Amino acid sequence: MKKAILLTLFLSLVIAGESKPVHKANVPQLGKNSIDEVLKAMTLQEKAELLVGGDYEVVNGKKGPVLPEAKIGAAGMTKAIPRLGIPCTVLTDGPAGVRISPTRKGDSRTYYATGNPIGTLVASSWDTQCARAVGRNMGNEVLEYGCDVLLAPGMCLHRNPLCGRNFEYFSEDPVLSGTMSGNEILGIQSNGVGTSAKHFVCNNQETYRTQNNSIVSQRALRELYLKNFELAIRIGNPWTIMSSYNLLNGPYTQADKPLLHDWLRGEVGYKGMVMTDWTERRNTVEQVNAENDLMEWGLDVQVQDIINAVKDGKLSIDVVNRNVRNLLNYIVKTPHFRHYKASDAPDLKAHAAVAREMAAQGIILLKNREGTLPLVQGQKIALFGIGSYKGFLANGFGSGDVNKPYVVNIFKGLENAGYQVDPDMAELYEDADADINIGPSYARHRASVDNVAIMTIRRNSGEGSDRRNEPGDWKLSPAELNTMKNIADAFHAQGKKLIVILNIGGVIETTSWKNIPDAILLPWQPGEEGGNAIADVISGKVCPSGHLPMTFPLAYEDVPSSKNFPQNDNGGVFDKDKSTIGFTKYDEGIWVGYRYFDTFDKPVSYPFGYGLSYTTFSFSNLKVRYGREVCKAVVTVTNTGKVAGKEVAQLYVSAPKGALEKPKKELRAFAKTRTLQPGESQTLTMTFRTMDMASFNENTNSWVLDPGVYQVKAGQSVEDIKATAPMKISKGVQKKVLAVI
Numbered sequence: 001m002k003k004a005i006l007l008t009l010f011l012s013l014v015i016a017g018e019s020k021p022v023h024k025a026n027v028p029q030l031g032k033n034s035i036d037e038v039l040k041a042m043t044l045q046e047k048a049e050l051l052v053g054g055d056y057e058v059v060n061g062k063k064g065p066v067l068p069e070a071k072i073g074a075a076g077m078t079k080a081i082p083r084l085g086i087p088c089t090v091l092t093d094g095p096a097g098v099r100i101s102p103t104r105k106g107d108s109r110t111y112y113a114t115g116n117p118i119g120t121l122v123a124s125s126w127d128t129q130c131a132r133a134v135g136r137n138m139g140n141e142v143l144e145y146g147c148d149v150l151l152a153p154g155m156c157l158h159r160n161p162l163c164g165r166n167f168e169y170f171s172e173d174p175v176l177s178g179t180m181s182g183n184e185i186l187g188i189q190s191n192g193v194g195t196s197a198k199h200f201v202c203n204n205q206e207t208y209r210t211q212n213n214s215i216v217s218q219r220a221l222r223e224l225y226l227k228n229f230e231l232a233i234r235i236g237n238p239w240t241i242m243s244s245y246n247l248l249n250g251p252y253t254q255a256d257k258p259l260l261h262d263w264l265r266g267e268v269g270y271k272g273m274v275m276t277d278w279t280e281r282r283n284t285v286e287q288v289n290a291e292n293d294l295m296e297w298g299l300d301v302q303v304q305d306i307i308n309a310v311k312d313g314k315l316s317i318d319v320v321n322r323n324v325r326n327l328l329n330y331i332v333k334t335p336h337f338r339h340y341k342a343s344d345a346p347d348l349k350a351h352a353a354v355a356r357e358m359a360a361q362g363i364i365l366l367k368n369r370e371g372t373l374p375l376v377q378g379q380k381i382a383l384f385g386i387g388s389y390k391g392f393l394a395n396g397f398g399s400g401d402v403n404k405p406y407v408v409n410i411f412k413g414l415e416n417a418g419y420q421v422d423p424d425m426a427e428l429y430e431d432a433d434a435d436i437n438i439g440p441s442y443a444r445h446r447a448s449v450d451n452v453a454i455m456t457i458r459r460n461s462g463e464g465s466d467r468r469n470e471p472g473d474w475k476l477s478p479a480e481l482n483t484m485k486n487i488a489d490a491f492h493a494q495g496k497k498l499i500v501i502l503n504i505g506g507v508i509e510t511t512s513w514k515n516i517p518d519a520i521l522l523p524w525q526p527g528e529e530g531g532n533a534i535a536d537v538i539s540g541k542v543c544p545s546g547h548l549p550m551t552f553p554l555a556y557e558d559v560p561s562s563k564n565f566p567q568n569d570n571g572g573v574f575d576k577d578k579s580t581i582g583f584t585k586y587d588e589g590i591w592v593g594y595r596y597f598d599t600f601d602k603p604v605s606y607p608f609g610y611g612l613s614y615t616t617f618s619f620s621n622l623k624v625r626y627g628r629e630v631c632k633a634v635v636t637v638t639n640t641g642k643v644a645g646k647e648v649a650q651l652y653v654s655a656p657k658g659a660l661e662k663p664k665k666e667l668r669a670f671a672k673t674r675t676l677q678p679g680e681s682q683t684l685t686m687t688f689r690t691m692d693m694a695s696f697n698e699n700t701n702s703w704v705l706d707p708g709v710y711q712v713k714a715g716q717s718v719e720d721i722k723a724t725a726p727m728k729i730s731k732g733v734q735k736k737v738l739a740v741i
């Protein structure tokens with residue numbers, strides 16, 4: 001009888017391809033033994049447990065004693081298997097800094113993390129060193145707060161200006177987004193912690209984000225959305241990638257084998273681990289098959305799904321083992337595996353200094369009539385807008401938020417810089433609950449006692465909803481417009497000036513009002529030190545060198561994707577009762593952002609790459625060299641103005657005519673100078689892969705590099721080209737690919 005039971009047990013374990021858990025002293029241990037040996041010793045239950053992660057509360061609630069790691073209150077965890085020396089690991093948001101709980105049970109301390117500038121600002125610096133520095137800041141706090149992976153960077157392309165999470169993301173262009181996020185990944189991971197580049201892929205809206213099918217052509221996918229991730233992987237090699245909530249051309253991305261296995265692992269050669277975004281139970285078996293290794297937030301029922309599917313022969317144990325191996329390869333790199341003793345005391349002061357310096361690098365000067373800025377000291381400032389005071393936004397909301405120790409608003413920043421800000425106004429706005437509609441008489445009063453006016457316009461957005469094409473969001477509200485006009489009229493009547501500051505997370509309409517103020521400064525949402533960084537630019541301590549990472553159109557309706565970007569009635573909040581899957585057709589194909597406006601000669605308010613400075617620059621000696629693998633360009637940038645400053649060289653390429661219609665020009669590389677003194681020059685070198693100039697032919701499923709003369713152009717924006725050099729490619733290339741996504 002006993003024998004029969006043992007035999008049945010043995011047979012069921014053999015069928016499942018598993019061994020019984022053994023608690024011997026010589027049981028393989030991760031780190032001491034090879035991953036293969038550990039894998040061999042794992043039971044099916046243990047393997048399934050590892051593939052299904054856990055919300056920190058769930059892991060602890062259901063798995064016995066509370067793990068000390070759970071007290072951190074991060075977004076999620078992977079489970080520990082102590083028997084095999086496998087530790088738990090901790091996954092924390094997000095793109096502007098570490099998002100852990102401010103409080104812990106039985107602990108009176110409040111835990112703060114640095115509020116770094118948002119992704120869009122980092123992209124606006126066009127400075128890979130800036131991205132690395134912000135990354136280093138964040139990565140160190142991941143390490144010192146006892147976490148293993150930062151769920152960042154957020155790197156969906158800005159397909160449409162109204163996506164509620166655009167502030168977390170970098171750009172409308174894959175080269176700028178992929179390069180900057182790749183460098184941020186390098187910075188984060190230089191601390192020996194990981195990243196999760198997200199959300200992979202085509203999660204370009206928040207409306208019905210968990211139920212929406214993005215219908216995208218193979219060409220747009222290849223040339224834009226996948227290219228973005230491919231570049232980031234090539235540069236930064238993130239430890240993990242987060243598949244997105246949405247569906248892509250049919251399946252959920254997390255269950256999309258052509259995407260996660262064939263393209264990501266097969267074509268790109270990515271060796272890391274893939275985790276889901278934080279979803280409920282979906283198609284467990286399909287996810288495992290697709291090589292989506294980790295399921296977050298992770299439910300016990302998913303563990304059971306895996307066990308049952310293997311036992312029923314619906315899921316191959318080899319596939320399970322492949323994913324478990326991906327997990328183990330990740331775990332052996334983590335601080336938890338290294339037994340790193342987190343200090344819980346990162347150097348927040350030093351990180352704040354970095355956050356300030358980097359924020360200033362990405363602030364964009366959009367307008368500066370008659371040298372309004374920089375602002376000389378000794379003037380009394382009338383500071384308008386609740387966004388200058390308590391309404392100032394360091395970042396947007398949702399998982400891109402950070403529990404910051406403080407936020408320096410514009411009022412404080414100007415005061416710190418030694419400016420005299422009218423105290424009456426500070427009092428007025430500190431008492432207000434909302435923005436104030438300023439009438440002509442009050443504006444006139446201010447213009448009679450103050451020397452210059454600054455008005456801040458703020459916009460907040462975040463996870464779970466998209467922005468609206470309405471006054472108060474995309475457009476100025478009637479009160480904002482009225483206030484701006486009244487202030488401008490009153491101050492101009494006295495020969496005084498108005499500066500507008502845009503404390504926003506995404507593009508707004510500027511056409512109808514940009515003629516009113518004398519200067520416009522775009523600091524986005526610049527993090528906890530934002531007010532100081534803005535004051536650094538206003539005072540001229542920092543010469544502005546940011547450039548737009550996206551286009552500011554004349555009107556929202558000019559954006560091709562405005563035709564099919566959802567503006568649903570419930571503001572984009574996920575409606576649980578809705579059983580149908582929504583969809584968004586990316587009918588604009590590759591005509592996203594400047595690719596559309598530039599190619600079809602559509603006027604814009606501010607073009608991609610645009611940004612002014614307090615000084616001027618010339619570009620000379622552009623030289624290009626074709627190489628079969630890599631092309632190289634050098635250009636000399638000279639400061640021709642009167643103050644020291646930095647400049648970005650943007651390298652666009654116009655491809656010759658071929659069978660496919662192509663954008664007039666596309667960004668292929670960029671570089672930023674160091675601070676150049678007046679008269680000083682620097683020669684910048686830029687390289688890019690030759691095949692990155694190819695277009696994707698979806699009929700033949702191949703990349704096509706046409707022969708002919710390519711015009712390589714260096715400029716200060718997509719519309720402002722300073723130097724052009726031809727580059728001949730005598731032999732075309734056609735490269736077939738396998739994956740169809």
Ligand code: BGC
Nearest residue numbers: 075093094151198277278399
């Ligand atoms: C967001 C992710 C985030 C995760 C964990 C999700 O709702 O989309 O960006 O990393 O939650 O907090």
